[in-house]
Amino acid sequence: MLQIDRWKRILIIGICLLGLLYALPNAFYSRVEAHNDAVARIEATGVETPELAAARDGWPSWMPNSLVNLGLDLRGGAHLLGEVQVEQVYKARMDSLWPELRRALAAERETVGAIRRVPSPEGTLAIEIGNPDQMARAVEIVRGFSNPVTTLTGAGQQSLAIQAQGATLTIQLSDAEKAVTDDRTIQQSLEIVRRRVDEVGTREPTIMRQGEDRILIQVPGIGSASELKELIGTTAQLTFNPVVGSTGDANAQPGLGQTIAPSVDQEGLYYILEDSPVVTGEDLVDAMPATDENGLPSVNFRFNPTGARAFGAYTSANIGQPFAIVLDNEVISAPVIRSAITTGSGQISGSMDFDQANRLAVLLRAGALPAEMTFLEERTIGPELGQDSVDAGKVAAAVGFVAVVALMILSYGRFGIFATVALAFNMLLLFAVLSIIGATLTLPGIAGIVLTIGMAVDANVLVFERIREELKTARGPARAIELGYEKAMSAIVDANITTLIIAAILFVLGSGPVKGFAVTLTIGIVTSVFTALFLTRLITVIWFERARPKEIEV
Amino acid sequence: MAFRLKLVPDETRIDFFRWQFLTFGISTLLAVASVVVLFLNGLNFGIDFRGGTTIRTESVQPVDVGAYRNALQPLNLGDVAITEVFDPTFGPEQNVAQVRISAQDGAEAVTPDTIAAVESALQEVDPSITFPSVESVGPKVSGELVQTAVYAVLASLVAISIYIWLRFEWQFAMGAIVSLLHDVLITMGVFALFQIRFDLTTIAALLTIVGYSINDTVVVFDRLRENLVKYKTRPLRELMNLSVNETLSRTVMTSGTTLVALIALLALGGDVIRGFVFAITFGILIGTYSSIYVAKNVVLWLGVRRDWGKPDPKDPKTRRNVSPFEGAEEV
Numbered sequence: 001m002l003q004i005d006r007w008k009r010i011l012i013i014g015i016c017l018l019g020l021l022y023a024l025p026n027a028f029y030s031r032v033e034a035h036n037d038a039v040a041r042i043e044a045t046g047v048e049t050p051e052l053a054a055a056r057d058g059w060p061s062w063m064p065n066s067l068v069n070l071g072l073d074l075r076g077g078a079h080l081l082g083e084v085q086v087e088q089v090y091k092a093r094m095d096s097l098w099p100e101l102r103r104a105l106a107a108e109r110e111t112v113g114a115i116r117r118v119p120s121p122e123g124t125l126a127i128e129i130g131n132p133d134q135m136a137r138a139v140e141i142v143r144g145f146s147n148p149v150t151t152l153t154g155a156g157q158q159s160l161a162i163q164a165q166g167a168t169l170t171i172q173l174s175d176a177e178k179a180v181t182d183d184r185t186i187q188q189s190l191e192i193v194r195r196r197v198d199e200v201g202t203r204e205p206t207i208m209r210q211g212e213d214r215i216l217i218q219v220p221g222i223g224s225a226s227e228l229k230e231l232i233g234t235t236a237q238l239t240f241n242p243v244v245g246s247t248g249d250a251n252a253q254p255g256l257g258q259t260i261a262p263s264v265d266q267e268g269l270y271y272i273l274e275d276s277p278v279v280t281g282e283d284l285v286d287a288m289p290a291t292d293e294n295g296l297p298s299v300n301f302r303f304n305p306t307g308a309r310a311f312g313a314y315t316s317a318n319i320g321q322p323f324a325i326v327l328d329n330e331v332i333s334a335p336v337i338r339s340a341i342t343t344g345s346g347q348i349s350g351s352m353d354f355d356q357a358n359r360l361a362v363l364l365r366a367g368a369l370p371a372e373m374t375f376l377e378e379r380t381i382g383p384e385l386g387q388d389s390v391d392a393g394k395v396a397a398a399v400g401f402v403a404v405v406a407l408m409i410l411s412y413g414r415f416g417i418f419a420t421v422a423l424a425f426n427m428l429l430l431f432a433v434l435s436i437i438g439a440t441l442t443l444p445g446i447a448g449i450v451l452t453i454g455m456a457v458d459a460n461v462l463v464f465e466r467i468r469e470e471l472k473t474a475r476g477p478a479r480a481i482e483l484g485y486e487k488a489m490s491a492i493v494d495a496n497i498t499t500l501i502i503a504a505i506l507f508v509l510g511s512g513p514v515k516g517f518a519v520t521l522t523i524g525i526v527t528s529v530f531t532a533l534f535l536t537r538l539i540t541v542i543w544f545e546r547a548r549p550k551e552i553e554v
Numbered sequence: 555m556a557f558r559l560k561l562v563p564d565e566t567r568i569d570f571f572r573w574q575f576l577t578f579g580i581s582t583l584l585a586v587a588s589v590v591v592l593f594l595n596g597l598n599f600g601i602d603f604r605g606g607t608t609i610r611t612e613s614v615q616p617v618d619v620g621a622y623r624n625a626l627q628p629l630n631l632g633d634v635a636i637t638e639v640f641d642p643t644f645g646p647e648q649n650v651a652q653v654r655i656s657a658q659d660g661a662e663a664v665t666p667d668t669i670a671a672v673e674s675a676l677q678e679v680d681p682s683i684t685f686p687s688v689e690s691v692g693p694k695v696s697g698e699l700v701q702t703a704v705y706a707v708l709a710s711l712v713a714i715s716i717y718i719w720l721r722f723e724w725q726f727a728m729g730a731i732v733s734l735l736h737d738v739l740i741t742m743g744v745f746a747l748f749q750i751r752f753d754l755t756t757i758a759a760l761l762t763i764v765g766y767s768i769n770d771t772v773v774v775f776d777r778l779r780e781n782l783v784k785y786k787t788r789p790l791r792e793l794m795n796l797s798v799n800e801t802l803s804r805t806v807m808t809s810g811t812t813l814v815a816l817i818a819l820l821a822l823g824g825d826v827i828r829g830f831v832f833a834i835t836f837g838i839l840i841g842t843y844s845s846i847y848v849a850k851n852v853v854l855w856l857g858v859r860r861d862w863g864k865p866d867p868k869d870p871k872t873r874r875n876v877s878p879f880e881g882a883e884e885v
Contacts, residue, residue: 083694226669376694376695377691377692378688378689381686381689385686385687388824389826389827392823399822403815404814407559407807410559411560411807413557444830450815450818454813455808457811458804461804462773465801468803487780495776499765499768502762502768505706505710509705510758514754514755517758
């Protein structure tokens with residue numbers, strides 16, 4: 001007959017109360033947010049100022065404090081989709097391989113003959129040898145530089161693909177090695193982007209890999225996408241190169257193993273530099289903004305022991321010679337070495353303001369990106385626009401809720417009220433789940449919630465209509481209610497599973513806002529089935545037990 | 555007896571097949587017309603799908619589209635579209651416009667210089683102007699988004715039909731698919747006809763329509779399946795009418811509550827998601843219609859095997875009435 005076990009009742013009511021508890025923080029959004037920020041701040045710095053303590057005490061710490069994350073379209077901020085130019089790493093690898101190979105091949109000059117690097121497509125290394133008939137020996141030497149690559153798919157692959165044709169030896173990374181390298185490049189880029197964004201200290205940035213070679217970056221609260229781009233779009237490849245000479249001609253042909261780089265300060269001035277740097281940014285341990293002896297902004301840096309040793313050795317051997325501080329292929333300055341620098345620290349000064357000095361220090365500390373990034377997509381949403389959307393969404397949801405409730409009560413009377421209670425708890429549960437799993441609410445997500453308000457009553461409507469029908473066959477109200485639930489079940493299940501299928505596809509294929517919509521839709525389906533099948537039923541049963549009506553009207 | 559709002563009378567005996575040639579004909583006509591409009595007008599793709607930049611401007615001064623256009627003229631940006639945005643939720647000092655610049659040739663990534671140039675040009679026309687949102691999508695990404703969108707719609711149709719096929723019969727799956735295609739095509743046709751902006755969220759809306767429409771269809775099918783078991787000998791057509799009539803009250807009620815909620819959102823939810831909400835609202839109307847007038851007609855036309863468990867389906871004595879409706883070929 002019409003009954004529900006005591007334990008089931010407790011469980012159903014318990015879940016609803018938990019929903020209320022976990023949804024509650026969202027009603028005091030700014031206060032809870034301030035509390036969370038203050039707690040994180042105190043934990044990070046260990047300092048407890050009165051303002052932080054006040055913010056922390058604004059929300060009791062024994063209460064749940066998870067909030068629904070607001071998406072960029074609601075909070076405002078910047079969104080970037082960057083593509084990492086992974087091929088650049090191939091080129092760097094080949095360029096660094098060349099000096100080693102030259103040494104190894106030169107040691108066997110007797111057999112292979114004179115060697116020289118000849119021009120070849122980017123990412124490959126072509127070497128011409130003097131004795132083509134000794135090519136086999138040359139290949140053998142090169143092969144010594146190749147390592148086996150272990151990948152998930154195929155072990156036993158070599159890292160270098162070597163091709164010999166006539167007197168020319170062409171070397172490039174094998175496909176397996178390229179795949180491994182790509183993966184590492186992206187991981188490094190992710191890590192460095194994360195460090196750079198963290199240095200600026202904004203709240204909860206999203207930095208994640210997307211597809212093969214892309215990185216999605218979402219930073220709430222930042223002013224514009226171009227600001228963000230300046231921060232993470234810079235490679236920040238710092239090198240210290242020996243200077244060969246300078247020229248006013250941008251098209252001057254540098255010798256082999258040399259490059260030409262423009263000066264940042266003086267337009268029209270170009271330096272010719274040795275290709276291989278003395279020290280690179282990788283050997284930096286620290287960088288911070290400072291002022292130079294003239295009181296101008298500058299950046300102080302410190303090398304690690306390896307860097308300090310290399311730099312010390314170079315400077316002591318080249319006193320009186322200029323060397324260049326190069327950042328992303330631009331010469332920041334090219335001072336003349338006055339004395340050996342063995343302390344392992346130095347200063348970069350040039351024309352920059354304090355902001356730029358600060359940013360440069362951040363970039364140097366976080367490390368260089370292994371490859372450049374191009375930006376395929378960028379979006380900036382102002383915080384006011386987001387707030388407008390939230391406000392409009394709130395009003396619309398409230399009006400929609402009231403209208404649905406009115407329609408339900410007018411149509412089903414007492415049962416309509418039951419359904420209303422269920423609908424209210426449905427909303428609470430939806431927000432509770434969104435908060436607990438840390439889901440992101442987007443503007444389409446709000447639409448998803450409003451849609452849920454409308455559709456959530458569907459399961460109830462199916463049941464109520466069924467009860468109405470069963471009442472006609474007049475087997476008593478209790479039996480009619482029971483049959484109503486029983487017979488409406490298959491329609492409810494089918495209808496909701498098909499909607500779930502759609503939501504799953506949206507979630508897998510969608511991005512950003514669409515994903516947010518899919519999440520609210522999915523959770524909305526689950527909570528609405530729960531409230532319709534369990535909560536409304538429980539309320540009905542409790543009412544029925546107390547009132548014991550001889551007949552009911554749905 | 556207490557008052558009850560009855561959107562549908564307690565007992566209805568509407569013959570939903572009475573005007574079947576008219577309704578199915580209109581549906582077919584609308585679907586075909588939608589395809590034609592799609593080809594003639596094309597969709598007004600947002601930057602998600604064709605790349606480019608949209609800049610939302612806001613100013614205390616009234617929007618002067620002509621002045622904006624003149625200011626942007628010297629920048630040689632190619633195709634620039636400027637539209638003023640109106641919305642009841644805007645304050646009196648809130649004048650909003652949308653500037654859309656098509657993707658610049660050859661630029662794989664978006665160029666910040668272009669955006670900066672546009673912003674400063676507009677600032678010269680109207681110093682109080684602000685830019686609440688700036689969005690750029692490169693042509694490479696937009697191409698992929700188109701692909702993803704098409705996959706999403708196709709995948710949902712396939713997944714739904716497999717589910718219906720497993721739960722019901724293949725004829726039901728066909729009926730569901732035809733009605734879903736009908737809904738999606740006509741909604742897209744409306745977007746093409748009125749040149750409403752079609753972007754990634756519109757695809758989400760289309761999928762929601764698919765979800766809602768199938769929901770409605772499934773409820774009718776479910777009742778039909780029940781009635782097929784209950785009344786083993788009544789003609790299929792009669793049972794379909796019975797099933798639709800029995801579930802009519804629920805259909806109207808659920809569509810009613812959903813529409814009420816959506817209309818609130820359509821009116822008060824702000825202009826940013828209006829296209830999205832419009833698509834869903836329209837789709838729910840058409841989806842409700844199609845589950846009553848399209849899906850089951852297809853099932854009736856295909857017929858349903860009703861002789862499960864009988865020893866010999868070819869034996870005329872045990873063979874049940876499977877009557878495809880007359881003149882189906884003419885439709």
